[in-house]
Amino acid sequence: MPKVFKIILFLFLIFIIGLLVFLFIGKATPAENITWGAVFSQKQAELLGLDWRANYLAILDDLQVKNLKLVAYWDSIEKEPGVFDFADLDWQIEQAEKRGAEVLLVIGRKVPRWPECHIPDWAKNLSQEDFNKKLLNYLEQVVLRYRDYSAIKMWQVENEPFFPFGDNCPLISGKDIKKEIDLVKSLDPEKRPVVVSESGEFPFWFKAAKYGDMVGHTLYRVVWSSDFKFYFRPPFPPVFYHRKAWLIGKLFNKKVICVELQAEPWGQTLLSDSPLEEQEKTMDLQKIRKIIQYAKDTGTDTFYLWGSEWWYWMKEKQNQPEIWNEIKNLLMQ
Numbered sequence: 001m002p003k004v005f006k007i008i009l010f011l012f013l014i015f016i017i018g019l020l021v022f023l024f025i026g027k028a029t030p031a032e033n034i035t036w037g038a039v040f041s042q043k044q045a046e047l048l049g050l051d052w053r054a055n056y057l058a059i060l061d062d063l064q065v066k067n068l069k070l071v072a073y074w075d076s077i078e079k080e081p082g083v084f085d086f087a088d089l090d091w092q093i094e095q096a097e098k099r100g101a102e103v104l105l106v107i108g109r110k111v112p113r114w115p116e117c118h119i120p121d122w123a124k125n126l127s128q129e130d131f132n133k134k135l136l137n138y139l140e141q142v143v144l145r146y147r148d149y150s151a152i153k154m155w156q157v158e159n160e161p162f163f164p165f166g167d168n169c170p171l172i173s174g175k176d177i178k179k180e181i182d183l184v185k186s187l188d189p190e191k192r193p194v195v196v197s198e199s200g201e202f203p204f205w206f207k208a209a210k211y212g213d214m215v216g217h218t219l220y221r222v223v224w225s226s227d228f229k230f231y232f233r234p235p236f237p238p239v240f241y242h243r244k245a246w247l248i249g250k251l252f253n254k255k256v257i258c259v260e261l262q263a264e265p266w267g268q269t270l271l272s273d274s275p276l277e278e279q280e281k282t283m284d285l286q287k288i289r290k291i292i293q294y295a296k297d298t299g300t301d302t303f304y305l306w307g308s309e310w311w312y313w314m315k316e317k318q319n320q321p322e323i324w325n326e327i328k329n330l331l332m333q
Contacts, residue, residue, distance in 0.1 A: 028242035028299030036331055037067030037104075037304040039260060041113045042088060043076070045309040047272040048317075055312045056092060060099050063328050068096055069104045069156070069259060069304045071111050072142050074135075075120045081134070084141055097151035104195065104259070104304070107142050108158035108180060109135055109172075112260070114270060116159070116166025132176070136183055143187040155188070156195040156216060156259065157181050162207050163199040177211050197259050201234050205244055209252040216259030217241070218306075219298075221291050222282040223266040231281055238297035245300065257302035261295055263288055263327070264307025271310060276318065283307075285322050292330060 038059055045052035059065050070092055078084055096103050110117045123134055146152050157180050161172035181194050196212030198205045200219045208215045219241065225232040245256035265271060265279040295303055305327065315321040 023240050023243050024237055026239045026243075028239050028297060030296045031299055031301035033301060034296065035067055035302045037069060037302070038063070038065045038308045038327075039069040039071075039112060039304050039306050040092070040308050041071050042092070043071075043073060043118075044113050044271075045312070047270070048309055048313045049272075050309060050313060050316070053091070055309055057095065058312055059308050060095060060101060063308075063324075063331055065308075065331060066099075066101050067104070067302075067304070068101050069106065069112075070096075071113070072105060072107045073111060073118045074109055074123075074138055075118045077142070078120055078138055080120075081122055086145055090145075093146060093149055093151055097149055101151060102153040103149075103151045104154045104156055105142075105146060105152055106156040106159055107139055107184075108161075110158045110161060110166065110169055112159050114167065115169060117169035132179075136179065139180060139183055140187060143184055147188050147190065152192065154193045154195055154214070155184050156197060157184060157212075158196070160197050160199055160218070162203070165199075174207060174211060181211055195257070195259065200241060200258070201236060205248055205256070206251070209248045209254050213254065215245075215248050215254055215256045217244075217256065218260040218262075219258050219295060219303075220262040220266065221294060222262070222287065224268050224282065226268075238294055238299075241298040241300065245298075256300065257304075258295065258298075258300050259304050260306045261303045262291060262307070263305040263323075264310040283310075285326060288323055288326055 040056055040059060042052045042056075045055045059068075070089070072089055077086060077089065093103060093105075106112060109119050123131055126134065143155070158172055158177060161177055164171055177196065181196075184194055185191065193213040195214045195216045196208040197216035197218070198208045200217035205215050205217060220234065222231060222233055248254055248256050263283070265274065265281070265283040267274045267278050267282055271279070311324045311327055315324040
C-alpha cells in the first residue's frame with residue numbers, strides 16, 4: 001500500500017472518529033425557557049373520525065396552546081384550478097388570533113401528514129413547467145390571504161423537502177425551494193422568518209440552513225421501519241441534535257427549532273387503521289414522558305409536539321385522557 005494512501009486513510013479514520021465523538025459524546029445544557037407548541041392537522045383529525053373543529057378548539061381552550069403549527073393543504077384549498085376555498089383555514093387562523101396564539105403556517109406541495117405531497121388531482125399530470133406555475137400561483141394566494149393576520153409569526157415552506165419520504169413524493173430541488181422562498185418574502189411586508197425543515201436524524205441540516213431563515217427539524221424516538229419490518233429506536237443521544245444545531249449556529253448564524261416532536265405512535269399502518277395494542281408499542285404515557293425529557297436534554301428551546309389529534313382521540317374516543325392531561329400539565333409549566 002503506497003505511503004500517501006496510508007496517510008490519507010489514517011487522516012480519514014481520524015476524521016470519522018472525531019466526528020463520532022463530536023456527535024455522540026457529551027451532554028447539552030437544557031434551555032432555561034422552553035417554548036412548547038403543537039401541530040394540528042385538519043386532515044388527521046378527520047381521518048381519526050373526530051369533529052376537527054372541536055379538536056382544534058380543545059387544543060386552544062383546554063390545553064391553552066399558544067404556539068401552533070398549522071397546515072395549508074393545496075388539494076383542499078384549490079380542488080379546481082383557480083378556485084380557492086380558504087374557509088376552513090380562515091377559521092383556524094381566526095380562532096388562534098382571537099386567543100393570542102401564534103401560528104407557524106406550513107405551505108407548499110409537500111406538507112405534514114401522509115401521503116406528504118398533498119397535490120390536487122388536476123395538477124398531478126401537468127408538465128413540470130405548468131406545475132411550477134400553478135404551485136407558485138397557489139403559494140401567492142395563500143401568502144396574500146394570510147399576511148395581514150397578526151397570528152402568523154412564521155412561514156414554513158415545504159416539509160422536509162430534501163428528505164426522500166412520502167407516497168409518489170419526489171425530492172424538491174434547492175432551486176425550486178429558493179423560488180418559493182423568494183416569492184413568499186416578496187409578498188410579505190412583515191418579512192416574517194421562513195423555516196426550512198429537515199429530518200432530525202439524518203442530514204446535517206446544511207441545505208435547510210442555506211435557504212431558510214431558520215432551520216426546523218423533526219425528532220422521533222420509536223418508529224416502524226418499513227424496510228426492515230421491525231420497530232426501531234434511533235441510536236442518537238440528545239447531544240447529537242445539540243451539536244448539529246451548534247454547527248448551524250456557527251456556520252450559518254441561524255436558529256434551529258424542533259418543528260415536529262413525536263408524541264403519537266408510528267406503527268405499521270396509518271394511525272387511523274392501527275389497533276390500540278399496536279399503537280402502544282411506539283407510544284404511551286411513559287414513552288411520552290421519556291420523549292419530553294429527551295427533548296429537554298437536547299438543549300433546544302422550541303418544540304412543536306406532533307400528535308394533538310391522537311391525544312384528543314384517546315381522550316374522547318377511548319376514554320383515556322391521561323396523555324391529554326400530561327400534555328396539559330407540560331404546557332402549564
